[in-house]
Amino acid sequence: xxxxxxxxxxxxxxxxxxxxxxxxxxxxxxxxxxxxxxxxxxxxxxxxxxxxxxxxxxxxxxxxxxxxxxxxxxxxxxxxxxxxxxxxxxxxxxxxxxxxxxxxxxxxxxxxxxxxxxxxxxxxxxxxxxxxxxxxxxxxxxxxxxxxxxxxxxxxxxxxxxxxxxxxxxxxxxxxxxxxxxxxxxxxxxxxxxxxxxxxxxxxxxxxxxxxxxxxxxxxxxxxxxxxxxxxxxxxxxxxxxxxxxxxxxxxxxxxxxxxxxxxxxxxxxxxxxxxxxxxxxxxxxxxxxxxxxxxxxxxxxxxxxxxxxxxxxxxxxxxxxxxxxxxxxxxxx
Amino acid sequence: xxxxxxxxxxxxxxxxxxxxxxxxxxxxxxxxxxxxxxxxxxxxxxxxxxxxxxxxxxxxxxxxxxxxxxxxxxxxxxxxxxxxxxxxxxxxxxxxxxxxxxxxxxxxxxxxxxxxxxxxxxxxxxxxxxxxxxxxxxxxxxxxxxxxxxxxxxxxxxxxxxxxxxxxxxxxxxxxxxxxxxxxxxxxxxxxxxxxxxxxxxxxxxxxxxxxxx
Numbered sequence: 001x002x003x004x005x006x007x008x009x010x011x012x013x014x015x016x017x018x019x020x021x022x023x024x025x026x027x028x029x030x031x032x033x034x035x036x037x038x039x040x041x042x043x044x045x046x047x048x049x050x051x052x053x054x055x056x057x058x059x060x061x062x063x064x065x066x067x068x069x070x071x072x073x074x075x076x077x078x079x080x081x082x083x084x085x086x087x088x089x090x091x092x093x094x095x096x097x098x099x100x101x102x103x104x105x106x107x108x109x110x111x112x113x114x115x116x117x118x119x120x121x122x123x124x125x126x127x128x129x130x131x132x133x134x135x136x137x138x139x140x141x142x143x144x145x146x147x148x149x150x151x152x153x154x155x156x157x158x159x160x161x162x163x164x165x166x167x168x169x170x171x172x173x174x175x176x177x178x179x180x181x182x183x184x185x186x187x188x189x190x191x192x193x194x195x196x197x198x199x200x201x202x203x204x205x206x207x208x209x210x211x212x213x214x215x216x217x218x219x220x221x222x223x224x225x226x227x228x229x230x231x232x233x234x235x236x237x238x239x240x241x242x243x244x245x246x247x248x249x250x251x252x253x254x255x256x257x258x259x260x261x262x263x264x265x266x267x268x269x270x271x272x273x274x275x276x277x278x279x280x281x282x283x284x285x286x287x288x289x290x291x292x293x294x295x296x297x298x299x300x301x302x303x304x305x306x307x308x309x310x311x312x313x314x315x316x317x318x319x320x321x322x323x324x325x326x327x328x329x330x331x332x333x334x
Numbered sequence: 335x336x337x338x339x340x341x342x343x344x345x346x347x348x349x350x351x352x353x354x355x356x357x358x359x360x361x362x363x364x365x366x367x368x369x370x371x372x373x374x375x376x377x378x379x380x381x382x383x384x385x386x387x388x389x390x391x392x393x394x395x396x397x398x399x400x401x402x403x404x405x406x407x408x409x410x411x412x413x414x415x416x417x418x419x420x421x422x423x424x425x426x427x428x429x430x431x432x433x434x435x436x437x438x439x440x441x442x443x444x445x446x447x448x449x450x451x452x453x454x455x456x457x458x459x460x461x462x463x464x465x466x467x468x469x470x471x472x473x474x475x476x477x478x479x480x481x482x483x484x485x486x487x488x489x490x491x492x493x494x495x496x497x498x499x500x501x502x503x504x505x506x507x508x509x510x511x512x513x514x515x516x517x518x519x520x521x522x523x524x525x526x527x528x529x530x531x532x533x534x535x536x537x538x539x540x541x542x543x544x545x546x547x548x
Contacts, residue, residue: 041539048403048533055407059418059523073419089404092370096411099374104388104419323374 007076008308011094012086014045016057018065019304024312029069030305033057051089078108080311084328091327110311111321115333118268120310121295129264138269139165142209150313153333157207165271167211171218186274189242192235198244246280265292273300338394342409343401343429350507357508398426400455400530423519430468433490434459436506441486448493470531
């Protein structure tokens, strides 16, 4: 069979990224331009600043990707782009770029859902083994998805309020660590002890999650300690908080694997880079004979390689968009 | 010499192709919030009607703003990628220049775009001279400036702002292209929108830093 090269484009938040992936599994070249240093000044991603940075970067990143791959767009079979969900202004730059390239070079245009991309980041580690359960954890998502084949996404549970990554960032702000809070809390947790008493969120029989209660509990605890004139022990609070998050994620996920009689687990999304979460999942999977794949750290956060990988399977299924493809801030994974 | 012109800086798509100083095609259409959806399709349609390929275009003139932040990025992304991909010349002009160029009058010309919350993007031209710099300004302050000059004037806009002496913006694409076609081309990598305004977050940060210094 002829080799298929997909050019992936990702611009849904604060990373401008292009990547070329061969046959859905082999990464040829990826370039990611992160704006994190700009957004740090504001304590979070500012949508209009992100959009401005995307258009400033776009041709540089695209050119660097092609140069790294020793390829031209003529060698590409199709162009895959994140059309949503995400920041609408940011998505727009990537989608306009993809539509322009598809038009100029007469290439097929493939719309890719951002979460599908995060799931297929694992495909770059090892070809996905079905059926599987995917735990999607990021700044905007916390979902359990059952898949029995490529592009068959059945959502079995999701957060009822805050996403886990959002909760990390907010807790980070409360205990006074630099944005983004997630990686800092993960690091602090390795140095602390579980000394603070926090409630396990949504300890019920469903596959749903809830993190806003946990977030409020941390905020209240920090306020109370301050009133009493006590200083919060950042490391211990980070450890206590992270333990509770991990407990909630592993309990629900292991329950889903058992009840759906599935022995393959993948983690997906930016929070999948969290070392505490990874090592706990590794441990429980090994104890329960579950095959697990985690995306490499560099492909846990937003990148275009995962979009190109996911785009390959959409391409094989004949999924195409025309030049009226429009970005959308929210859309169902299907 | 075939030149493509594109302006998506308001909710309108203004686009055309000029070859050897003749207008081959133009479209002027209000797309409202659907501009991002239909721009590429309109471009495709234009090339089909003209029986041309994108590579046949020698130069692109793109309006870089000011106007709708999102709107600007639609045409600019196309123009940047096009010029970069096919190594074509790219020229940027401002939306206010394009508006000024489309009016034939001996009076002062005030191109104006609504920037909401009582503000506009505007400037004042006297015989093609930008005598009051194009800027983001309170509408009331602009009007005071105009009265102060005490001369005949016309305001050209495609917004409905209920102010006197306005004429509806109808771009003269041929004239715009003729006027700006020999402006120096820029490297597509460095082509950037001309927003004429910082984002609110940047303004607040500047204000805070300024307060701290004082």
